[in-house]
Amino acid sequence: MNCKQVKNIICEYFGGCLSEPLRKEVELHLAQCFECSAELKSVEDMVSSLRSLSRRSPVDCWPGVKERILVQQTGRFASRWSWSQMLRPVVAAPAFIVAILLALFLLWPISVNEPPSRGSDPRPDYSRFITVHSRAQQQQAFTDPDVILISAELANARAVADSDRDR
Amino acid sequence: MLVPGAVLAASALEVLERAEEAPRRVSYRGFKTATVYLRGDPTTAVLKVVHLKPDKTRTEYFTPSLLAGVVVIEDGSELWRYDPHEDEWEPIHVRLINRQLNCDDQHLQTGCEHISKNYDVRLIGTDSIAGRSAYVIQAIPKYQGETGRRLWIDREFFLIIGTQIEKPNGSVVSSSRFTKLQFNPNDISPALFKPSGRVKSVPNAESVRLHPMKPSYIPKGYRLVGISHLVADRCLSLHMKFSNGMNTISLFQHKSDVKANCRLSEKRTSGILTWQRSGMQFTLIGDLPRTELQKIADSVR
Numbered sequence: 354m355n356c357k358q359v360k361n362i363i364c365e366y367f368g369g370c371l372s373e374p375l376r377k378e379v380e381l382h383l384a385q386c387f388e389c390s391a392e393l394k395s396v397e398d399m400v401s402s403l404r405s406l407s408r409r410s411p412v413d414c415w416p417g418v419k420e421r422i423l424v425q426q427t428g429r430f431a432s433r434w435s436w437s438q439m440l441r442p443v444v445a446a447p448a449f450i451v452a453i454l455l456a457l458f459l460l461w462p463i464s465v466n467e468p469p470s471r472g473s474d475p476r477p478d479y480s481r482f483i484t485v486h487s488r489a490q491q492q493q494a495f496t497d498p499d500v501i502l503i504s505a506e507l508a509n510a511r512a513v514a515d516s517d518r519d520r
Numbered sequence: 521m522l523v524p525g526a527v528l529a530a531s532a533l534e535v536l537e538r539a540e541e542a543p544r545r546v547s548y549r550g551f552k553t554a555t556v557y558l559r560g561d562p563t564t565a566v567l568k569v570v571h572l573k574p575d576k577t578r579t580e581y582f583t584p585s586l587l588a589g590v591v592v593i594e595d596g597s598e599l600w601r602y603d604p605h606e607d608e609w610e611p612i613h614v615r616l617i618n619r620q621l622n623c624d625d626q627h628l629q630t631g632c633e634h635i636s637k638n639y640d641v642r643l644i645g646t647d648s649i650a651g652r653s654a655y656v657i658q659a660i661p662k663y664q665g666e667t668g669r670r671l672w673i674d675r676e677f678f679l680i681i682g683t684q685i686e687k688p689n690g691s692v693v694s695s696s697r698f699t700k701l702q703f704n705p706n707d708i709s710p711a712l713f714k715p716s717g718r719v720k721s722v723p724n725a726e727s728v729r730l731h732p733m734k735p736s737y738i739p740k741g742y743r744l745v746g747i748s749h750l751v752a753d754r755c756l757s758l759h760m761k762f763s764n765g766m767n768t769i770s771l772f773q774h775k776s777d778v779k780a781n782c783r784l785s786e787k788r789t790s791g792i793l794t795w796q797r798s799g800m801q802f803t804l805i806g807d808l809p810r811t812e813l814q815k816i817a818d819s820v821r
Contacts, residue, residue, distance in 0.1 A: 361549065362707060364568065364580065370712045399582075483792075484592060484601050485612060485750055485759060486770040486805045495536065495635075495659070495671055495766050496807075497554065497683045497696040499579060503565045503587065504556040504694055505805060508791055510586050511558065 354378045359389045367396050483509065532643040533632045535655050538678040539671070540632070544574040546677045547708060550650065550701035556694045576713040593713055600715045609715035613751045614759070635765030638662055638741040639669070647672055649682045650698040659766055663740050665809055667693055669766055677703055685807070693807075732758050733773060733800065737819035739812050742769065762806075769806035771820070776801045793817050 359382050365371050366379045383390050487502035554565045566582045577594045581587040589604030599612040635641060639659040647656050654672040661668055672682030682697035732747070741764040748759045750772075757774040776796055793804040793813045802820060804813055 358707065361702065361705065362709075365709060365712055369716055370709060372709050372711060375707065375709060480601065480603075481610065481612060482757075482770070482772050482803050482805060484599065485614065485772075486768070495539065495669060495680065495683070496685070496768065497680070497694075499552065499565070499567060499569075500554045500556060500683065500685070500694045500696050501807070502592070503554055503563070503581075503584075504558065504807075505791055506587060507556060507558050507563055507584070512792075 354382045356382075356386060356389055359383070359386070360392055363389070363392055363396055367393065480506070480509075532641045532657050533636060535643060535657060535673055535678065536635065536641065536671075537632050539673045539680050542674075542678040542680070543571060543577075546679060546703055547571055547573045547705065548677075548679060548701060548703050549705050549708065550698045552696060552698050554694065554696035557692060570708060570712055572708050572710065572713065576710070578712050593715060595713045600719070602715065602717075608718040608720055610720050611715075613749075615749045632765075634743075634763070635659070638666070638764045639766060646675070647682075650701045652676075652681060652698075652701060654681055661688075663764075664688075665739070665812065666741070666764070666767065667807060672697065674703075679703075732760070733798075733802075733820050734760070735771065735816045735819045736821065737815050738762050738769070739764075739808065739816075741765075767807055769804070769808065769816070771816075772803040772805075773800050775799060 359366075359379055362371065362375070362379065366376065371379065383393060483502055483505040487498040487505065549570045550568070552567050552569055554567065556563050556565070563584050565584055565587065568580045568582070570578045575594065575596050577592075579592045581590045589602075591600075591602040593600045593602075597614050599614055600609045601612065602609045639661055641657060641659050643655055644658045645656045647654050649672050653675045655675055657669075657671045657673060659669040659671070668686045668688070670684040670686065671680055673679070674681050681701060682695075684695040685693040687693060738744075742762045743764075744760060745763045745768075746759075746761040748761075750757050750759050755774055757772050760771040760773075762769040762771070776799055791805060791807060791813075793802075793810075795802050795817060797820070802817065804817055806813060
């Protein structure tokens with residue numbers, strides 16, 4: 354197996370999609386070829402950087418922020434409140450009513466006709482239809498299915514971003 | 521290179537006929553770029569396509585970041601989409617049900633005859649893409665509001681290796697072309713066309729029955745070309761395809777059901793329209809002006 358052949362299937366090798374004999378051939382070549390090993394390394398780097406593109410904040414700052422808020426709150430409560438004060442009827446009665454209302458709100462069955470929660474991300478459902486629609490092009494028409502998928506996904510993402518901004 | 525003088529439209533249609541058959545006759549592997557203009561802003565995608573004749577295709581998206589890591593596999597009637605954020609494959613089972621709905625298969629067929637009714641098709645020259653010599657075909661729509669096409673078709677294998685969609689004023693809506701392409705490589709593993717890793721489980725939805733609602737209005741030149749069931753994420757949907765030979769409109773419908781995680785929020789984004797009516801959820805997707813999509817949606821009963 355030569356460098357050109359290996360480079361053509363390096364992604365499949367990385368993804369574990371090659372047949373056993375082919376995989377062994379690639380490994381044999383990689384063991385001897387610095388250039389192809391470097392190519393494999395660049396694929397690995399690219400995939401690991403793609404995987405790191407999660408939806409979370411790029412800076413893992415939330416545990417620190419949460420800790421500081423808790424410390425401040427605890428300090429304030431410690432200086433102003435005590436358990437004996439919490440148990441006084443004037444505080445306990447409204448707190449009990451609020452707790453009951455909150456429980457009712459959370460446990461009440463949701464009506465089928467109610468609009469979906471605004472926090473829900475419609476992307477997976479649209480993605481499914483966009484995928485099927487784009488592939489339908491291939492069977493029937495002279496339009497690139499990949500262009501259809503990309504443009505529909507971009508339009509959908511932009512609409513999601515617009516609605517997030519409107520909230 | 522421009523073809524001098526009058527080139528017969530018939531020869532352009534012959535090239536298109538062979539292009540329609542090409543994926544069933546040739547395997548290929550290559551890298552492709554696709555540029556989409558949304559509100560005038562260009563976004564370029566880079567992807568890798570591996571196709572094993574007659575009907576297996578694997579597409580891996582590298583950019584833009586929205587699609588980075590997404591993989592779509594087609595294996596005949598099976599379709600899988602890999603979501604890198606979820607790290608799992610979603611299977612989408614597609615089953616053609618034309619006959620069950622008393623549709624005449626012959627009537628549903630499309631092809632170059634259909635194209636020539638809706639477009640003026642011309643062979644306008646030859647060009648080179650990814651080191652391959654290609655015919656350049658131009659398709660000018662006969663009806664207002666439709667977009668035109670320019671296609672680059674490989675002269676040896678008749679595969680479409682470049683596309684461009686243009687508005688009537690000549691501005692480009694989208695384009696795609698292979699940057700590297702290899703025909704009939706002998707080392708494509710069939711394992712590429714099966715999902716590797718965690719696959720979402722899909723329960724059997726055979727017992728569910730859907731009574732399809734059809735649009736009484738579809739734009740001029742379009743006709744119904746296929747109806748299929750698709751099952752994904754515990755949800756059975758019906759998919760109706762309408763085509764004018766070049767462009768396809770999809771109408772999806774399924775029962776509104778919160779528990780089945782099928783319900784979508786109502787949305788009117790460019791090219792996508794969703795709405796609920798009579799306990800059903802509808803999604804309409806197509807490269808048409810918003811007013812046309814709305815007219816189709818309003819006519820669905």
